[in-house]
Amino acid sequence: MLFGPLDPNLLFHFPGWVTVRAIYQQEYGSPQTLALTELERPSIRRDEVRICVHAAGLHIGDAFAVRGTPFLMRMETGWRRPRYGVPGFDVAGVVESVGANVKQWKPGDAVFGACKGSCAELVSAKQDHIAAKPNNLTYAQAAALPTSGLAALHALRNVARVTAGQKVLINGASGGVGTYAVQIAKAFGAGVTGVCSDRNAGLVRSIGADHVIAYDHSDFAAGQQRYDVILDNVENRSLHDCRRVLAPSGILILNSGTGASGLSLLWRIAKPLLLSPFSRQRLRRYLSMPNRKDLETLTSLIDAGSLSPVIDRCYTLDETASAVQHLEAGHARGKVVVLVQSDSETAGTEP
Ligand SMILES: NC(=O)c1ccc[n+]([C@@H]2O[C@H](COP(=O)([O-])OP(=O)(O)OC[C@H]3O[C@@H](n4cnc5c(N)ncnc54)[C@H](OP(=O)(O)O)[C@@H]3O)[C@@H](O)[C@H]2O)c1
Structure with missing residues (x-):
């Protein structure tokens, strides 16, 4: 209380x-x-x-x-x-x-x-x-x-199970969750592409992104690259567009609570879950909850110099x-x- x-x-x-x-x-x-x-x-x-x-x-x-x-x-x-x-x-x-x-x-x-x-x-x-x-x-x-670091950890470790060598795209790479997600994906050995504004491209590169796509003048969903994991913190693109650049057995994690309300929010939450069983591509939502063990995992990453x-x-x-x-x-x-x-x-x- x-x-x-x-x-x-x-x-x-x-x-x-x-x-x-x-x-x-x-x-x-x-x-x-x-x-x-x-x-x-x-x-x-x-x-x-x-x-x-x-x-x-x-x-x-x-x-x-x-x-x-x-x-x-x-x-x-x-x-x-x-x-x-x-x-x-x-x-x-x-x-x-x-x-x-x-x-x-x-x-x-x-x-x-x-x-x-x-x-x-x-x-x-x-x-x-x-x-x-x-x-x-x-x-x-x-x-x-806590909240943003755990959200990034839970998405990449628990939901996507990122492994070394995978190609991971973080949409919204310069925000609270995104800045942790870029660093954690790098710590897991992935090749990381961050999507952010031109203004923040230097920041996202400085925290470890191998590639940066500035959304002001490039469209990540229009490129030729396919990604094993997409963590979408923004959800400004349609499911169809995101799936086009997702590997055939890749995983798309939809992680935005903004920009919808009422029935459109419910539909936005439900749609990927309803579509997922009919595709090799996995579409996921998740809810990150705090616990001591995972806070300590974040501390280990901090101590190892992999996270800041x-x-x-x-x-x-x-x-x-x-x-x-x-x-x-x-x-x-x-x-x-x-x-x-x-x-x-x-x-x-x-x-
Ligand atoms: N699943 C869970 O349990 C969980 C837990 C925590 C948070 N979340 C969700 O995670 C989402 C992200 O949270 P956050 O704390 O990272 O938000 P945030 O700190 O507000 O960051 C938003 C970021 O989005 C970027 N952005 C805006 N428009 C963009 C676009 N068109 N393309 C790419 N990037 C764009 C902004 O970068 P620029 O300034 O460069 O535009 C900004 O850095 C939220 O919707 C939140 O609800 C989920």
Whole structure:
């Protein structure tokens, strides 16, 4: 539970923290409905830890949650009004206290992972949804990892089962998921082609793409190259166009939640799944869920030098509405992070 009753024992440790600063909205709406406010400190269940948040990572799903659209999203966030009201699914910070059943973590541990409502000074998280913060990342960098890094890992490792030598195309290579996907596909030994705007071609090359197709003046679906795996984070091309450049037994992973709503969204979700059984080409959708083991896999890739978060912009807590607006514009260059603390350990791209 995010906002529970006061816990008098903890006031001993943090006498000033009867309430915590957080970004909050009462009703679904534009990012302007988000405001800095004081909320009760969150309570923790037996299997949860309470984290003093240093940085919160945002992704496009936060913009969906703020607006309450697509409507399906409300199954998770609340039907009539936001159940939590605080944006942010990704967190990096220091464990402040632990629930009765938590053995893995203790106060003072630096962690990163997934929770609900990370745009707040304190947050509760399930013990299995966090991992030790990579030593060589700042809190801002660590907060940029969980949702997008796991989405890229799960697509390429679990769904596509990418192997060395395969040809992988990432559409939307310069965004939150794309910048991780390019690096992870390279770490798996694939030959990687990234599709992005001309503006971001240098970035995508710098993180390891062997080829870059700038969509401003080239069309990946019109080329002669065939790909074993296409991870489509944009879905701006028809299934027919994508399948034309997919190898005969290749796999197309459709991974965009944007640009459709209502029945057209349902059809967009269902169509590839209905068509897939009639083709050697596999068409897939997937849902990435956080877990500690895979967060640790991301850490191993970071430690091996194969993965590094690309941060577009950092915002302060009271600038969260602008951060969500920037994501909504659809041209984030890597990840967007909210700095909840302002010390040097939190911010920056160097630990
Ligand atoms: N399956 C899951 O569990 C899961 C988990 C997380 C996210 N997702 C989905 O993954 C998708 C991508 O998320 P994200 O966080 O990477 O989004 P994002 O950070 O907003 O990135 C969007 C990127 O798309 C690029 N782009 C825009 N138009 C393009 C075009 N015509 N061709 C190629 N690239 C284009 C932009 O690059 P330019 O600025 O260069 O145009 C931008 O870098 C979202 O739809 C999200 O819903 C799925």
